[in-house]
Amino acid sequence: MSEQDPKCRLPSMGEVGAVMIGFIAIMFLYINVFSLPIQLALFTSWFLVMALGVKLKYSYEAMQRGLIDGIHNGMEAVLVLTTVGALIGTWIAGGIVPSIIYYGLSVMNPQIFLFAAFIICAVTSLSTGTSFGTAGTAGVAMMGIGHSFGIPLPLVAGAVISGAYVGDKMSPLSDTTVMTASLCRVSLVDHIRSMGLVSAPAALIASLLFLVVGFFYIGDSVDTQRADVAMRALDSHFIINGWLLTPAVIVIGMLIRRYPAIPVITFGAVLGIICAWLAQGVAPLDAMRTAYVGNAMTSDVDFLNTLLNRGGIESMLGVIALILFALGLGGLMERIGVLQAISNGFLRWANNPGRLTVSTMLGGFFGNFFGGAAYVSLITASTITEKNYDQQGIDRRVLSRNTEAGGTITTPMVPWTDGGVFMATTLGVSTLGYLPFLWYHMLVLLITVFYGYANIAIWRTTDTREETGGAAVEVRT
Structure with a gap:
């Protein structure tokens, strides 16, 4: 949390509410009424918070x-986004992505495709630790x-x-x-x-939902001729x-080894350049250029x-600007005590x-909505309520589980967070477009809330005194 200047005061909940309403109004007007870029809406919001x-x-x-601290703390996501942009461009030009698609079309049953996509991405993310x-x-x-x-x-x-965030939430990597x-x-x-007490049933139910949709929806409507046309076009x-x-195997293997x-x-992008040059016959300089301008x-x-x-990389520049504005907004709100004021309000209610x-x-x-990054959400979720867990004698394992549910899981659900922007840009689908199908995420949220109100897996802590030594010993029940 921010260090409070003795000359300054914390904002009241009324002032916090006014800023939130103003922020939502700016986002709505800029995007839906004026058709202005979301980056400009976030930049304008800086000055709304500065006014407070x-x-x-x-x-x-x-x-x-x-502002600067907020941006600095989220720079790793910006660097990853930059390198992934280069990777996608070179892997397409090098024939790596087209080859994966071609062989996937030739061996995968359309009816189980959604189930297989969820499982493949879940296993990959559990193995690598990165969504x-x-x-x-x-x-x-x-x-x-x-x-x-x-x-x-x-x-x-x-x-x-959904599959990618199974590992992002559960992997020790x-x-x-x-x-x-x-x-x-x-x-x-x-x-x-x-977390496994929530994530395991959520992943199981989500996988079954994707399987059922594949059999009862896709089974009747899938156009296999389109797949044949795509394979011929890729081959030509x-x-x-x-x-x-091989480059995909190498990169995933290195991530699994915790490099x-x-x-x-970046090394994967270099392999893509080599494949574009040697396998696809692209001139060396043109192959290198795809790392910046993408494939054509x-x-x-x-x-x-x-x-x-x-x-x-060029395709990610607008995304990077969006993330920088969102990170700056989160750092600014932390600095002036907005998050501390919310924390105090929660302490009285929860x-x-x-x-x-x-x-x-x-x-x-x-933290995601106003801070624009998973790391901000984890800080706000844990620090805002940790005192209440201790006061009510609830084990911090419950705090950590709930923190991941509210922080990590909601990150790709907000259009301007690093996760939301990355997924929309990388997969070519808007956040609001894929949001209704984040079934794993929704199940995690629902199960977590159900556990809280049903008092399931809510472990208690008590302090007792051992006769020998009189030391305080924490007992988990």
Whole structure:
């Protein structure tokens, strides 16, 4: 939380509410009425929050430090986004993504495709710990296969993102998982076990839903001729070969081995350049150029033109600007005490496990909505309500589980967060387009709230005194 300047005061809940209403009004007017870019709406919102900061007696220098700190703390996501843009451009030009799509179309049954996409992305994310890496590799390929089968892209994106966030939330290799355990001061193993009570049934039910939809909806409406046309078009525009799958295997393998994501993804882009040069016959400089400008092709199949004319760092520049504005807004709100004021309000309201669960999840959602990044949501969800868990004698394993549910899980549900922007840009489907199909995410939220109000897996802590030594011993029940 922000360090309070003794000359300044915390905002009242009325002032916080006014800022929230103003923020929502700006977003609605800019996007829906004036058709202005969302980046401009977020930039304008900076000055709305600054106006409150001035009223609270904060100097401009203090608020600017908040902006800069917020942006600085989220720069890793910007760097990952940049490298993934390069990866997508070079992997398409190098025939890697087209080869994955081609072989996927040749072996996958359309009726089980959504189920398979969810499972493949879940296994990949559990193995690598990254939803971004999963969506940028396996996810892009699944979008191509699904589109070739004639399956609505928002539905495919829902299966991909649902699977990608299984690992982002549960993998011991995930930065959000490790960060949450650290913020809540619980062991990583205890944190994962606690989440498993929610994530396991949510993943099982979500996989069954995708399977049922495949059999009863896609089974009757799938256009297999479209898949055949797509395979012929891919074969005519790219050299399709099994060895072109090697870069994908190498990159995923290195991520599994816990090598840093940014250099690994960059190395994958270099492999894509080499494949474009040696396998596809692209001139070396043109192959390198695809890392920045993306791939360009023309075919008789319109959806392939849309799907494969993309990628490159250049395609991510608008997205990067959006994330920077969102991160700056989150840092500014932290600096002037908006998050602290919300925390104080929650402390008075959350007087039972059900309300406490909801307050933690709302804290995470507010962090995403106003902070624009998963790391902000995890901080707000944990710090806003942690005192209440201790006061009510509820184990911090419950806090960590609820923090991930409200923070990590809601990140791709907000259009201007790093996760929401990344998924929409990488998969080519708007956030509001894929939102109704994030079935794993919705199930996690529902089950978490149900556990809170039904008092399921709400472990208690008590302090007792052992006769020997008189030391205080925490007992978990």
